[in-house]
Amino acid sequence: METFPYVGGIVRQPVTIKDVAHYAGCGVASVSRVLNRSGPSSAGLRQRVLAAVDELGFEFSEVGRALQSNTTRTIGCVVPSLANPVYADAVQGAQEAFRMAGYQTLLVCTNYDPEIEMQAIRTLTAKQVDGFVLTVSDARASDGLKLIQSREIPHCLLFNMAPDGEYSWSVDDCSAAMAVSDAFAEKGHRHVGFLALKFKSSDRARQRYEGFVEGSFRNGMIKPALLEIEEDSQNLNDLIKEFLRTNPTMTGIFASNDFLALAAIRSIRSLGMNVPRDLSIVGFDGIEVGKMVEPSLATILTDPRMMGDGAAKTVLSIINGTPPTDTPDPTQSYSFRAGGSLAPVTAERADDEKVAAFSSSNNPTKKNAKSNWRDQNEI
Amino acid sequence: METFPYVGGIVRQPVTIKDVAHYAGCGVASVSRVLNRSGPSSAGLRQRVLAAVDELGFEFSEVGRALQSNTTRTIGCVVPSLANPVYADAVQGAQEAFRMAGYQTLLVCTNYDPEIEMQAIRTLTAKQVDGFVLTVSDARASDGLKLIQSREIPHCLLFNMAPDGEYSWSVDDCSAAMAVSDAFAEKGHRHVGFLALKFKSSDRARQRYEGFVEGSFRNGMIKPALLEIEEDSQNLNDLIKEFLRTNPTMTGIFASNDFLALAAIRSIRSLGMNVPRDLSIVGFDGIEVGKMVEPSLATILTDPRMMGDGAAKTVLSIINGTPPTDTPDPTQSYSFRAGGSLAPVTAERADDEKVAAFSSSNNPTKKNAKSNWRDQNEI
DNA sequence: CTTATTAGTGGAAACGTTTCCATATGTGGG
C-alpha cells in the first residue's frame, strides 16, 4: 500500500472534553456520562456540564470517538458515475437514508474503472467505514468486493445481481432484457442489435446481453449483433455507422442504458436516418428525460432512488444486527415502458431479412437448444 | 447539540502497527518511520518491517492517523440535490479532483432545506473534514457557512456568488439573467414571467430574478411577473395555469433552471398550449438533455463539471497554503444557447399587451429610474 | 449501629498513530 508522509493540517477543534471537565470542575468521565446519558449523574453535575458545554461551544470530535468506539458512522458509497442519472438518483436515495439514520456517506465515482474501484475500496476500508453500498464492475470478480467480504464489513450491492450469499438491490437484468426482446418481437422485429459499454466494465451490460440473447432465441429471432464501446467513445457515429453496415438486416437496437440509447438516437439522426422509421431504439433504466424527448424512449422502467434507499436500509439492518427484512424481488422491480422510439418494423426493411431465423420449433429442450446455439459463436 | 450513546460497532482492523513492530522485532516508532519514510532506518530494518507488513497484511488505520495528525484527508461536499444534473456533474468533478489529490469526499444532499444544510455542516465539522465545497441556500445568511468561517476551515462556494472575501466558483447569475432578457427582447417579447424555487432556498434564483428584472428594465420591457414554487410542488400545472391567467400579456417564461423549464414545458402542454407558439421558454444551466428535447431548450450554458473541479482545486490550494491561482471570472463562465423553445412573439399575442411598458426614454439616469421603478411594487 | 447496596464520581487505561527525546552504536578528526 502506498503511504504518504503527512503534511499540512491546520489547528482546530480547540475545545475538548477535558476543557469542559476543567471548566465544570469535574472529571472527563463525568462529562462523557452526562453528554452521552451513559451513566448516573447528579442534577447539579448535569447542569454544570451543560453550562460549560454551552459556554465553551464544545462539540465532540468524531475522530476521537471513532478511535475509541471502532465506529465511524460513515458509509462508503461506490458507483461508476454521477453523469448517469440512474446512479445519481440511487446515491441520493442512499445518502438520504443514511443521513436520517445518523450516518454520513463517503462517495467515490469509479468511472467504470476496476482499478479505481479497487483503490477506492481500499482507502475507504482504511478509513474504517462502517459499511458499503456499491456498484462494482463485475460482482463475481471484484477484488474490492472480496476485500470487503474478507473483512466482514456490512455491505449491499446496488444494480449488481447478487452472487450467492450477497445482499443486493437490483433489477433482474436477464429477465428484463427478455422482456425487451418480447417487445421487439411483438412489433415484428427479427434482428435487433445490442449496444453496450464494454462488458468488463459493467456486468449489468453483460447480463442484459445474455438475457436479450436468450429472449431472442425464445422469440425465434436472429441472434443479436453486439456493439461494445468504451465509456469515453467520442466516435460513436462512426461505430454505429459501421455497426449498421455490417448488419444490414437489423431493424432495431437495444441499448444497455438510456444514456446510450439517447446518444445512439442522436448518432442515427446525424447519419440521416429516422427513429423509429428506419431503426427502432429501446433503452434501459427509465430515466425521466426519456419521456420528454421526441420520440419518447421505449425503455425498461426502474426506480433507482428506491434501490439506493433499499440498499442503504439493508446495510443499516446488517449493522444493527437485525436481519435485512424487505429484500427486493429483482424480477418484480422493473416494468416495460412503451415509447415512440419502438415502432412496428416497416415492410421494406422486413423484406430485407435474408438470414435464417431459429426454427421456431415448439418442443425442443430449451436448455439444450440454447447451449448448442450459444456454442456456435461464443467467444 | 444532540448526541447519542454509541451502539454497535463490529471488530475489525485486527492488525495494528504494534503487531507489525512485534513481528519485525522492533519498536513501533521504527515501523512508522519506515512506512512513512519519515526518518532514518537501516536496510535490514526496512526489509524486516516490509516483510512483516506483507505477511500480516497490515494497513494503517486512518482514524488513528487522523487523531494524531489532525488531518482526515476528507472533504465535505454539500449540495442541494443530485436529481438536478447540474449538481451531479459538479459533485462528480469535485470528487474526482479530490480523489486524485488523495482526498475522499463526504457528500450531503440538503434537499434545499437550510435546516438540513446546517445540521450537515455541523456533523461534517465534528468529523473534522479538512475542507468544504458547498452550495448553500443563501450565501449571505447561512449559519453553516458562518460556522465554517469561524472555524477557519478551508472552503469554496459552488454556484453561490461569493460574498466579499469568499472563494467561489459560480456564474454571474445577475449578468447571465440579463443576457436572457436581451434574448427575449430581441425576439420582440415585452412581458416575460420568472419561474423559480422559493428564494429562501436558493439565492441563485433570487439573483437571477434580480438580473432579469434589471435586464427587463434596460430593454424597456414590463417588470417580470414572479412565480415562486416549493421544491416538491406536485401541482405545478395548477400553479402555472393560475400564473398565466393572472398575467395575460405574458409571452414567455424564464425558468431559473433547466429542470424547472422542462417541467414547465410539460405543464404548458398539458394545458393545451404549444411551446414556443403560445409561450416561449428559456432555462438556465444548459443540461445536456435540453438539446435532445423537442423543441430544444434555449438556455444559459454553463459547465458544472468544470465548476466542481475548480472549486475542489481551490480548496486544495488553500489547504496547501498556496494562494488559489486560477479563480474564475463569473462573467465569462456562461453563454447563451439558442433553442427552439424561444421564438419571436406572435402577432396575436403581441397585440394583447395593454399594460404600459417603461418609457423607452434614452437619457434618464439609469440608477434613478431603476430604483423608482423598483420601489413601485417591491415587497 | 452495623452492614449490604446503591448512586455518584474521578483516575486511568485503551483505541492506533506520529513524533519528541533519550539512548545506543558507529565514524572521523584531533
Added chain:
DNA sequence: CCCACATATGGAAACGTTTCCACTAATAAG
C-alpha cells in the same frame, strides 16, 4: 585515546474519546 557528531533505534507522550474500576457517601435493611 577521547571527543564531537551523525546515524539507528525504541520508549513514551500526545491526540480526544469511552469505559472499567475503585472509591466515597448516602440510603436501606438487618
